[in-house]
Amino acid sequence: MISRALAKSKLHGLDPGASVTLISAGKMAASMTEVFLKNWRGEIRDGLVAAPVGELLDRRLQFFRVGHPVPTQVSVNAGQRALELARDKGPSSVLVLLLSGGASASLSVPVEGVTLESKIQATRALLRGGVSIHDINCVRKHLSRIKGGWLAASTAARTFTFAVSDVVGPVEDDPAVIGSGPTTGDPTYFEDALRIVNRTEVRPHFPLSAREVLERGRDGYGAETPKPGDPRLSSSSVEIVGSRHDLVGAAASKAMNLGFDTTIIGSPVIGEARQTAPSHLKRVVEAASKLGRPACVMSTGETTVTVEGRGRGGRNQEFGLALVDRLAVLNEDVVVASVATDGVDGPTEAAGAIVDGTTLARSRELDLGTPRSYLDRNDSFTFFQALGDILITGPTGTNVGDLQVFILPGSSC
Numbered sequence: 001m002i003s004r005a006l007a008k009s010k011l012h013g014l015d016p017g018a019s020v021t022l023i024s025a026g027k028m029a030a031s032m033t034e035v036f037l038k039n040w041r042g043e044i045r046d047g048l049v050a051a052p053v054g055e056l057l058d059r060r061l062q063f064f065r066v067g068h069p070v071p072t073q074v075s076v077n078a079g080q081r082a083l084e085l086a087r088d089k090g091p092s093s094v095l096v097l098l099l100s101g102g103a104s105a106s107l108s109v110p111v112e113g114v115t116l117e118s119k120i121q122a123t124r125a126l127l128r129g130g131v132s133i134h135d136i137n138c139v140r141k142h143l144s145r146i147k148g149g150w151l152a153a154s155t156a157a158r159t160f161t162f163a164v165s166d167v168v169g170p171v172e173d174d175p176a177v178i179g180s181g182p183t184t185g186d187p188t189y190f191e192d193a194l195r196i197v198n199r200t201e202v203r204p205h206f207p208l209s210a211r212e213v214l215e216r217g218r219d220g221y222g223a224e225t226p227k228p229g230d231p232r233l234s235s236s237s238v239e240i241v242g243s244r245h246d247l248v249g250a251a252a253s254k255a256m257n258l259g260f261d262t263t264i265i266g267s268p269v270i271g272e273a274r275q276t277a278p279s280h281l282k283r284v285v286e287a288a289s290k291l292g293r294p295a296c297v298m299s300t301g302e303t304t305v306t307v308e309g310r311g312r313g314g315r316n317q318e319f320g321l322a323l324v325d326r327l328a329v330l331n332e333d334v335v336v337a338s339v340a341t342d343g344v345d346g347p348t349e350a351a352g353a354i355v356d357g358t359t360l361a362r363s364r365e366l367d368l369g370t371p372r373s374y375l376d377r378n379d380s381f382t383f384f385q386a387l388g389d390i391l392i393t394g395p396t397g398t399n400v401g402d403l404q405v406f407i408l409p410g411s412s413c
Contacts, residue, residue, distance in 0.1 A: 158236075
């Protein structure tokens with residue numbers, strides 16, 4: 001993806017002697033950097049890689065093993081170093097940013113008045129409240145000195161961003177949302193961020209110090225993020241080099257090669273996991289009615305979970321759990337796998353789970369209790385672990401949202 005994008009981008013026309021500063025951040029930072037190093041023929045002056053997994057790839061690049069989904073002190077160190085690198089560059093320099101999902105937590109530079117601990121509490125409150133990634137990143141940008149266009153605004157260098165998107169609706173692959181848009185103008189305002197943190201599900205858990213910073217910003221006592229059209233961003237360009245569509249296209253090709261009559265549901269799977277799963281199943285059954293057997297229906301997206309219980313789980317496991325009762329009474333057998341492409345589904349070691357028409361009966365044989373009781377506790381991991389139906393891949397080094405695979409009888413995937 002990156003090699004093709006490089007060949008077509010403005011970078012391709014630069015003098016090979018141009019001095020490049022490389023900043024790579026997110027769950028795919030290590031793999032994206034490796035591809036860039038293999039394909040870039042010019043000089044690399046300096047730079048950094050900020051990733052939750054990986055290792056030092058080049059002596060010219062500092063490696064920061066950062067946290068996710070909440071920032072760590074290493075994330076702050078990486079963010080501060082990224083700003084230093086950017087501010088040090090003049091108009092003749094070139095800054096290349098390789099961005100992927102997870103970059104928001106990888107590069108963290110809190111504004112004055114917000115500590116790292118407050119940023120961690122704020123992030124957890126937003127995640128716990130089932131807030132969409134668009135809204136989470138709106139808040140993040142207004143508590144940061146690097147997100148929301150600030151990185152590009154801090155440098156005089158020509159800036160080229162290549163991004164792999166994990167962002168779905170309402171504005172799909174929005175560069176202002178991917179990694180909280182460090183080189184893209186931000187169309188949101190302090191007032192928008194305040195509306196989000198004042199929601200019933202978020203406000204009780206959101207740190208007071210961070211809310212006060214947002215309130216001061218709304219009242220004109222804090223600098224707004226650079227907006228689209230800001231002249232400080234005039235030398236910055238962004239190109240999307242990968243997304244969920246690449247993922248599901250490759251997966252569908254594999255399914256067809258295995259002999260499945262395959263179709264893709266193109267619209268993203270979004271919304272509260274337990275509510276989205278049953279309605280999405282109806283769409284799958286309808287789509288499968290037009291296919292031969294064995295059939296495979298695929299979709300991608302990223303749901304949310306409003307955490308009200310004290311259990312363990314993630315959005316993919318909760319998506320599967322919400323289907324247990326319905327799959328047990330379908331007229332046709334369906335096997336479902338819902339998986340996080342980064343290999344990490346919520347604060348668990350699972351990437352997702354598998355569920356089918358036998359799941360309910362097997363859970364009763366083990367006297368596990370009702371699926372509903374596990375949903376109420378947000379304890380999907382415990383349910384599927386007891387059945388042996390969790391999927392564990394470990395961190396994959398990629399991140400393009402979630403993949404749902406529905407198999408209808410005749411074979412297995």
